[in-house]
Amino acid sequence: MDLGFDRQKYIRLQSEHIIARRGDIGGKLYLEMGGKLFDDFHASRVLPGFDPDTKIAMLEQLRDELEILPCIGAKDLQRKKVRADLGISYDEDLLRLIDAFRERGFLVEHVVITQFEDTNAEAVEFAERLTNLGLKVHRHFVIEGYPSNVDRIVSPDGFGRNEFVDTSRDLVVVTAPGPGSGKLATCLSQVYQEHQRGVKAGYAKFETFPIWNLPLEHPVNLAYEAATIDLDDVNVIDHFHLSAHGESTVNYNRDVEAFPLLKSMLERVTGTVPYQSPTDMGVNMAGYCISDDAACRAASVQEIIRRYYKALVDEARSGTEDTTLSDRAAVIMAKAECSTADRAVVAPALAIEEKTGQPGAAMQLHDGTIVTGKTTPLLGPSAGMLINALKHLAGIDRELHLLSPEAIEPIQTLKTEHLGSRNPRLHTDEVLIALSVSAAASEEARRALAELQNLAGCDVHTTTILGSVDSGIFRSLNMQVTSEPKYWKKQLYRKS
Template identity: 60%
Template sequence: MKIGFDNDKYLHMQSEHIRERIGHFDNKLYLEFGGKLFDDYHAARVLPGFQPDSKLRLLKQLSDTAEIVIVISAADIEKNKIRGDLGITYDVDVLRLKSAFEENGLYVGSVVITQYSGQNSADLFKNRLENMGIRVYTHYVIEGYPSNIPHIVSDEGYGKNDYIETTKPLVVITAPGPGSGKMATCLSQLYHENKRGIRAGYAKFETFPIWNIPLKHPVNLAYEAATADLNDVNMIDPFHLEAYGKTTVNYNRDVEIFPVLNAMFEQIFGSSPYKSPTDMGVNMAGNCICDDEVCQEASRQEIIRRYYQAKCDFLRGNIPDTEVFKLELLMKQAKVTTHDRAVVDVALARAEETEGPAAALELPDGRIVTGKTSNLLGPSAALILNALKELAGIDHELHVISPAAIEPIQTVKTRYLGGKNPRLHIDEVLIALSMSTATNQVAQIAMEQIPKLKGCQAHTSVMLSSVDIKLFKKLGIQLTSEAKYENKPLYY
């Protein structure tokens, strides 16, 4: 895959700027981490060359001075909010994040439950964490937030929140997803630290939007697509323009909240350390784009993928139509249509030709293979099998899995496990393929091609089962599907 981003340069520049920012304050900096901390797949997709664990690697460079605080909103616990990329709830992701950080030698000091107003599910989660030996702090819903600053910055506002005990100069505030209350947690700590005579600092580690590339650059438009559910809008930072005469890009929530933040800083410290929301950020990503056209094209493809995902989510009843409309607008701004995704038209043509569900996948060298529905295989399973054959140079007429090996699996699915669909899913085909390697050298060659599927693009003519969707993710294939049920079921 073509590279458009210098990851090593990014790690060096970003870590240097964080160290510099710590020195601006009393050796205590609360750093709000936006986006996914150690599995930022969105950034990896729109900035080819960016490693999903870049932020984790950066923190490991700072591990002697850093500790992590994980924030989760009581409201998100209450409604079982799910991380779309992983398919797990936010409360489960808190445990996953803690485990992953500690496995990498990073210290997780505590968990903070924010926006608490007596939710029973939050109480249960807190008890669960404490029974596991994890320190838990509670931050409350503050009346009049964020406009009533005298009340917020008082003993009845931030003062009611638990003070989070920390021991390192750099405190990284992260969360399973947006809207968790990371910024409010940082500001609450500034209030408590100031009461203890410590002039702590606050900064934001945000990868997107990138402040020093154009407002309508596809990378920044892709960020709007990724946050369509939050209705984020990129905009010129008017405070930075006024203070420095320079045009920079930020987004509406930070611009709208900046006068409030500025007033809070003044209330806490007597003066504000920042003149604009852009000043608050630590973001060197724009300086590390080494091939702008590669990043632009990757971002256009991301916008199309987001559009297809929204169409499917709307059909399932998971999102309002306004999100779909916003993504349609972003596609127009990026000057792309669904036809700009190479696998779409091929998959639909194959479906029309076979009069059944079909799929297409683009290999790293640009070749496109397809898969159709048959008595033995669903279109996704057939697609993966055909892709492995193509990568291995195996004749498509040659069986790498004997039909006699597939039929017993179908029997187990339908006769013994009560399944209605006898066709094999991707995981079942891969298991059958792996079993075939014991007696079939060609099957072994096909199996060895699996890593080459990572980063490939795929499209299906109908929405898939959750089993196949998860398998595409595990294989690293970037999937889109038509917003269409195969059978129009009452549930799916």
């Protein structure tokens, strides 16, 4: 993939802009971090050159001046909400993030649990767990009438009830495992309580997408819409900014709709409002760091198609006839003037299924080569495709058996006769384990294993919905997988 984003320019420009905004505020700045601070895989996919940890690398320029304040929603704890891209729950991801921040030398001492209620057993238990781990836990409560009842919100019975976080640095980055965690309310509550204590404090927002200074229907911004179809987010022109400054900028509907209330709350809390629009509140410099617009457009089109397939698969898994999300994703594809035919791995995978009458898979390597896999008595299509890709990258003859039938059959016997599996074919994880064992005696197997690192970022398409094992392996290898929205066999119960 061609690079389209200047990472080093972004790190420099973004850190400088945050420092400037703190100077404009003239006191303590609570900076709401929209999106993911770590592992921002969406940004890395649509802005080639933006590594998943670019934002945290940018904040490292300010490490000695800031502290990080994570928050998590009590309702997400109760629902046991899972971060889809990593497959772990929000509570575990919060702990993972804190460890990662501390390993990089950031100050993290406090955690806020938002929308806390004593009847929420999961939130109470998690608060106790955090306390036992040595963190300072602060409860922010449900405020009746939030966000419309400004009189109640900005009062001792609203923000005033929340447990104050006594931060020690003048730049406080508020982050969370995912959207809807209460970052904005945490920031405003803290700003309110700081002012009650005679400390000047302000608020700003760092939201990467949509990119405010790109056109409304630029593929990068459309890819953000596709990524948030379950949240009903829609990119819109910020009419407040257009009216105040005569400049057309892009924001998303929830921020624009909420701006009058947010402006009212900020004015009530601080006595003044430095912002005339949602765009004014932001500090995002990503748009200035796009070095190749065509590369970012192409990458974003692929992301839009992937999101369409994800919506289709999610609907198929749910077993309902509701096609709301895939319909929305289809509309976004139409806006981007693309279709599934623009995803290079789709047609080859479907061709394998049509030819063999059984599931197929296809992968596009970084040099553009398409590698396929078919269903055999020994291997599933994903496992076969993976082996073929490693052979190609290592320069090994495709006809050479890296894994002999004699090596595979004992694994099949173990699965079917002792572990209760009805499927004798090897999954991708079993193939990789067998390949690792073979590498002890086989130079070819060692060479093939060494090529695993070169699969990151490769596109894959399968003609059936993947099981959790194969999905997990592809996710661990950082490969971009789509699937046709169907199972190979109809059955009510599916064992991972």
